[in-house]
Amino acid sequence: MSDAAVPHDKEAGFGDYIALLKPRVMSLVVFTALVGVLVAPGQIHPFIAMTAILFIALGAGASGALNMWWDADIDAVMKRTQRRPVPAGKVLPGEALGFGMALSGISVVMLGLATNLLAAGLLAFTIFFYAVVYSMWLKRSTPQNIVIGGAAGAFPPMIGWAVVTGNVGVEAVLMFMIIFMWTPPHFWALALFMNEDYSKAGVPMLTVTHGKKVTRAHVLVYTILLIPFAVGAAFTSIGGPVFLAVSVVLNGIFLLGAWRIWRRDEVMAAADKYAVEKQVFKFSLLYLFLIFGAFLAEAALKPYGLGGW
Amino acid sequence: MVFSEEHDMHKRRFSRNVGLGLVLVAFVALVFGLTVVKVMNLGEMQAFDHVVRPELVPNSVRVPVEEAPKQ
Numbered sequence: 001m002s003d004a005a006v007p008h009d010k011e012a013g014f015g016d017y018i019a020l021l022k023p024r025v026m027s028l029v030v031f032t033a034l035v036g037v038l039v040a041p042g043q044i045h046p047f048i049a050m051t052a053i054l055f056i057a058l059g060a061g062a063s064g065a066l067n068m069w070w071d072a073d074i075d076a077v078m079k080r081t082q083r084r085p086v087p088a089g090k091v092l093p094g095e096a097l098g099f100g101m102a103l104s105g106i107s108v109v110m111l112g113l114a115t116n117l118l119a120a121g122l123l124a125f126t127i128f129f130y131a132v133v134y135s136m137w138l139k140r141s142t143p144q145n146i147v148i149g150g151a152a153g154a155f156p157p158m159i160g161w162a163v164v165t166g167n168v169g170v171e172a173v174l175m176f177m178i179i180f181m182w183t184p185p186h187f188w189a190l191a192l193f194m195n196e197d198y199s200k201a202g203v204p205m206l207t208v209t210h211g212k213k214v215t216r217a218h219v220l221v222y223t224i225l226l227i228p229f230a231v232g233a234a235f236t237s238i239g240g241p242v243f244l245a246v247s248v249v250l251n252g253i254f255l256l257g258a259w260r261i262w263r264r265d266e267v268m269a270a271a272d273k274y275a276v277e278k279q280v281f282k283f284s285l286l287y288l289f290l291i292f293g294a295f296l297a298e299a300a301l302k303p304y305g306l307g308g309w
Numbered sequence: 310m311v312f313s314e315e316h317d318m319h320k321r322r323f324s325r326n327v328g329l330g331l332v333l334v335a336f337v338a339l340v341f342g343l344t345v346v347k348v349m350n351l352g353e354m355q356a357f358d359h360v361v362r363p364e365l366v367p368n369s370v371r372v373p374v375e376e377a378p379k380q
Contacts, residue, residue, distance in 0.1 A: 114343055
C-alpha cells in the first residue's frame with residue numbers, strides 16, 4: 001500500500017501477516033511433519049530436518065493466505081472469521097494473494113533445494129489442493145467439502161517421510177489416511193454444536209444441507225472407517241506393541257464417543273448443551289496428538305531394542 | 310537528502326519493518342547454514358575443481374613414484 005493516509009486502526013501490523021498464515025493450523029502441520037521425519041528410516045542432518053519442517057509449515061501457511069484471499073467474502077459474513085486481516089480491511093485481497101503466491105514459491109523451491117524434488121512436489125500439490133481444489137472448487141459446491149479438505153491437512157507427515165527417504169512408503173500412506181479419516185468426525189462433531197451461519201455464507205455444510213441426524217451418522221461412519229488405518233499402522237515398520245496398545249485404547253474411546261453422538265437426537269443434545277459432542281470434539285484433538293505421539297514413542301524406543309516388533 | 314521530520318507512517322509501520330528485517334536476516338542465516346551443511350556432506354574433495362582427492366580417501370593405496378611401472 002502506498003497510501004500514507006491509511007486510518008491507524010486499519011494499518012496492517014506484522015502480526016496481521018502472521019495471521020494470514022493460520023498459525024494454529026501450522027502448529028498441527030509442524031507436529032505431524034516432524035513425526036513423519038523422525039519415524040522415517042534413514043538419517044538426515046538435523047539442520048536439514050529443521051529447515052524442511054520450517055518450509056513445509058511455510059507452504060501450509062501460504063495456502064492459508066491464499067484461502068483467506070479467496071474466502072474473504074465468506075469470512076466477512078461469519079462471526080468467527082470477521083476479524084481476519086482481509087475482511088477486517090487491514091490487508092488488501094491482492095496483497096494476501098501476492099503474499100500467498102510468493103510464500104508458496106519460496107517454500108516449494110527451498111524445500112526442493114534443501115531436500116529432494118519429491119518432497120517439494122508433494123508440498124506444491126498440497127498447496128494446490130488446499131487453495132484450488134478445496135477452497136475455490138469444492139468448499140462451496142459439496143457438503144462433503146470437509147472430507148476433501150482433510151486431504152490437504154493429511155499430506156504433511158507424508159512430505160516429512162519423503163524428505164528423509166525420497167519416496168512414499170506404505171507407512172507414509174497410513175499416516176496420511178489416519179489424518180484424512182480423522183478430519184470428518186473431528187470437524188462434524190464441532191459443526192454439530194457451533195451453529196455457524198454457513199448457509200448465509202453460501203457454504204454447503206452437512207449440518208445445514210442434510211440436517212444434524214445425517215451428520216451424526218456421518219461422524220460414526222467415518223470413525224469406523226478410521227479404525228482399520230489407525231490400528232493397521234501398528235503392524236508396519238513404524239508401529240509396535242506400544243503403538244498397538246495406545247491405538248486400540250484411543251480408537252475404542254473415539255468409537256464409543258461417535259456411537260453416543262449417533263444415538264442422540266437434538267432434544268437430548270439441547271438438554272445438556274451438546275455435552276457429548278463437545279467432549280468428542282475435544283477428545284478428537286487429543287486422539288490425533290496421542291496417535292502421532294505413539295509413533296514417536298516407537299521411534300524413540302527403537303535404539304534401546306524396545307520399539308517395533 | 311535528509312529526512313528532517315519522521316512521517317507518521319514510518320512510526321506506524323515500524324514494527325512491520327523490524328519484523329520483516331528480522332525475517333530476512335533469519336532467511337539469510339538459514340540459507341548460509343544449509344550451504345555449510347550441504348558442502349560438509351559432500352565428503353573429501355578438493356575445493357578448486359570439485360573432484361575427489363585420492364590421498365584424502367581412507368584406505369586408498371598410494372604407489373610411490375619410483376615403483377611405478379615404466380612405460
